[in-house]
Amino acid sequence: MRATVRDVAARAGVSPKTVSNVLNGTFRVTPETRAKVEEAMAALDYVPNLSARGLRNGRTGMIAVALPDxxxxYAAEMLHHLVEAAAERNLHxxxxxxxxxxxxxxxLMSRARAQLVDGLILNPVMLETTAVQRGVALPPVVLIGEVDQPIVDHVWVDNVAATREITDLLIAEGHRRIAIVGVGPMATxxxxxxxxxTALRAAGIRAEPELEISCGNWYADGAATSFGAFLDQRDHDRPDAVVCMTDTLALGVISAVHRRGLSVPGDISVVGYDNIADAASMEPPLTTVHFDKQVFAETAIRVLTNRISEPDRPTMSVTLPHRIVRRASTCPR
Amino acid sequence: MRATVRDVAARAGVSPKTVSNVLNGTFRVTPETRAKVEEAMAALDYVPNLSARGLRNGRTGMIAVALPDxxxxYAAEMLHHLVEAAAERNLHxxxxxxxxxxxxxxxLMSRARAQLVDGLILNPVMLETTAVQRGVALPPVVLIGEVDQPIVDHVWVDNVAATREITDLLIAEGHRRIAIVGVGPMATxxxxxxxxxTALRAAGIRAEPELEISCGNWYADGAATSFGAFLDQRDHDRPDAVVCMTDTLALGVISAVHRRGLSVPGDISVVGYDNIADAASMEPPLTTVHFDKQVFAETAIRVLTNRISEPDRPTMSVTLPHRIVRRASTCPR
DNA sequence: CTGAAAGCGCTTACAG
DNA sequence: CTGAAAGCGCTTACAG
Known part of the structure; x- marks a missing residue:
């Protein structure tokens, strides 16, 4: 059987309260008492029962992170940084x-309370603003990403501005027939x-619906299939640049271009979004939208812990900076 | 305040026991009683407290998955499938x-009991066999990956055989100077x-220590730097093929080769390991070692749940099949 | 600085 | 089929 505080207290010749004091540092304990208790904990291989502590304290020290896939x-990198930022606050x-x-x-938003967690970080890609309703008892939630609304806390990068800027870069380089890959119902x-x-309009370029290309999925192969089919339909009427909604989609687009004997950026410039770790090693290295995922994660965790400790503080929305990273996947026309 | 079973029982005019029966289906409950209880739960927005349930039952319905990074x-894909396989058994x-x-x-192995979890799936990359000791009270643990030992359950792919086979393929295509990238202290x-x-020896090719290349890190950029430096040192004495220990390392190696004006597979053939989702979209598409990560994850979860329900059953080791996927990153010499 | 008691919310024997 | 009681292991007022 697993040892409990009672067992530790008995062996150390103190009360459970004292063991608790040693564990949680609530009160000062004399060094001798502390030593006795620690000896007993070691001897009995004592490990606190976190369910019991959670029941008593109303906190489990665990948060949930919900990502689409x-x-x-992008999601894996973000999760990595969220786990690290949480660990710094002793959160799992x-x-x-x-x-x-x-x-x-x-x-997830409505049932988070059941999930044995103190709070939730949710990256909602489909959630409509109307689904975040006032009046419903919400658990501590921080939305990360694309849904702007005033009901719960929110941390994001300005996706509209960032995509506009990277499109502006293509326009500044002389591209005029610019496609976009990844169109779909997701908020992102x-x-x-x-x-x-917005970028096209500001430059006086007419938007062409057929240049707005959707994908079967948001993986590289979905983009390769969709953009490849698009290229095959129009032999001489090719775009001279492609804005990809993620770096992973850009990988697929580049692959489709190469497989048709064309070059990036010689024939078609390609840009991405996210600056994932592999973006610099892609062939060619990818021009993309960068933001600091570690800072993003730390901000989300900080906002969530603030919300957990002060449920009634006013809602906040944090916009984090981004910048364009120029690499070799674009060239002037 | 959050509603409890008592509140629900009071509103429905029954005892807490009956509410519990409705929730857990332990005993049959008359349809009318069930309806009353369910109405009360809905009206009070009742959500069970999982800490309390965990304390009472000794189970939290949560498992931990520990991965290096x-x-x-590879890790992200595996985690995805583990989460899905766990969800099918109502595990978080x-x-x-x-x-x-x-x-x-x-x-993690020794303290898993504290972490509010019923069991642990651990991908140990450094753990020495000696660290898994008999006699220490271990929580339910399944090791996935590279450490073979008889003390705890184990699910893996035969890494030695798989790497031998993919090296054999290069040899069969006529390659003789074959480098390997990713050497390091990890068990993998x-x-x-x-x-x-083993493959080289069987083919009568002498192993050359300088062809066994380590990396600063196991990301694409680490491989690009290490392999690039290696190429720069030997202008005319290049290898004609490279075995990369992961697909991600292969991405870096290919990038380093291209940046020196050489071609894959024309000048140097490259193979990987893992068959990650992007492997087919890489440039060129990567020949690599494939195994079914969904089956892998389902097996690991099944072995763990068996261990949780029967702690004393004999330890098992499951070896899952793999195969070589041939794509365009190699060609005969 | 320490002890004895109460209670977090749930489920499970134990009675009826 | 249902009720009243006990207890999982912890921590926090409450006394001393």
């Missing part, structure tokens, strides 16, 4: 995948599409 | 990162190096 490099992370389902997103896709259109 | 595509997953530290790995690296050496 861990197989995406439970992982949930929403699979880009709005039901799953809404369910909507915002990035908006940034792209 | 989520930023590696808490994530830990070990950062390839043997202290952290050993600590040791086993894969062994498979590579």
């Amino acid at each position: 861990l197989r995406m490099a 992370v439970q992982i949930e995948e929403t699979g880009a389902s709005s039901e799953r997103e809404a369910e 896709a909507q915002l990035r599409l908006k940034g792209y259109r | 989520l930023r590696m595509a 997953v808490q994530i830990e990162e070990t950062g390839a530290s043997s202290e952290r790995e050993a600590e 690296a040791q086993l894969r190096l062994k498979g590579y050496r």
Whole structure:
């Protein structure tokens, strides 16, 4: 049987209270008493029962992180930094995948209390603003990413501005027929599409619906298939640049271009979004939107812990900076 | 305040026991009673307190998964499948990162009981066999990956055989100066190096220590730097093929080759390991070692749940099949 | 600085 | 089929 505080107290010749004091440092304990208790804990191989502590304290020291799909490099990198930032505050992370389902997103928000966690960091890709309703008792939640609303805390990068800037870069280099890959119902896709259109409009370039290309999935192979089919349909009427909604999609687009005997950036310039770890090693190295994922994660954790400790403080929305990283996947026309 | 079973029982006019029966289906409950209880739960927005349930039952319904580094595509894909396989058994997953530290790995094994989890799936990259000692009270643990030992359950792919086979393929295509990238102290690296050496020896090719290349890190940029420096040292004495210990390392190696004006596979053939999602979209598409990560994850979860329910059953070791996937990154010499 | 008691919310024998 | 009681292991007022 596992040892409990009572066992430790008995062996050390003190009360459970004293053991608790040693564990939690609530009160000062004389060095001798502390030594006795620590000896007893070691001898009995004592490990606190976190369920009991959670029941008593109303806190489990665990938070949940919900991301659409861990197989995406962006999500995996973000989770890594969230786990590290949480660990610095002695928090553990439970992982949930929403699979880009709005039901799953809404369910997580409403049922987070059951999940043995003190709070939730949710990257909602489908959640409509209307789903975040005032009046419903929400657990401590921080939304990361694309849904802007005033009901719960929010940390994000300005996707519209970032996509506009990277499109501006292509326009400044002389590109005029600029496609975008990754169009879809997700909030992320909507915002990035908006940034792209804004840039075109400001430059006096007419948006062409057929240059706004959706994908079967948001993996490299989905982009390769969709953009490859698009290229095959128009032999002489090719775009001279492609804005990809993620770096992973850019990998697929570049692959489709290469397989048709064309070159990047010689024939077609390609840009991405996220600056994942592999972006610099891609062939060619990818021009993309960078933001500091470690700072992003630390900010999200900080906002969440503030919310947990002060549930009634006003809602906050934090916009983190981004910048364009120029590499070799674009060249002037 | 949050509603409890007592509140629900009071509102439904029944005892807490009956509420519990409805929740857990322990006993049959008349449809009318069930309806009353469910109405009360809905009206009070009742959500069970999982800490209390965990304290009472000795089970939390949560398992921990410990991986060296989520930023590696292999780890992220594996975690995705583990979360899915766990969800099918109503288990949630808490994530830990070990950062390839043997202290952290050993600590997780010994302290898993504290972490509010029923069991642990650990991918140990540094853990020495000696660290898994008989006699120490271990929580339910399944090791996935490279450490073979008889003390705890184990699910893996035969890394030695797989690396030998992919090296054999290069030899069969006429390559003779074959380098390997990713050498290091990790168990994974040791086993894969062994498979590579075995293949060379069987073919009568002398192993050359300088062709066994270590990396500063196991990311693409580490491989690009190490292999690039290696190429720069030997202008005319290049290898004609490279076995990369992971697909991510292969991405870096290919990048280093291209940046020196050489071609893959024209000048140097390159193979990887893991068959990550992006491997087929790489430039060129990568020949690599494939295994079914979904089956791997389901097996690990199944073995762990068996261990949790029957702690004293004999230890088992499961070896899952692998195969070589041929793509365009190699060609005959 | 320490002890004895109460209670977090749940489920499980134990009675009826 | 249901009720009243006990207890999982912890921590926190409450006394001393």
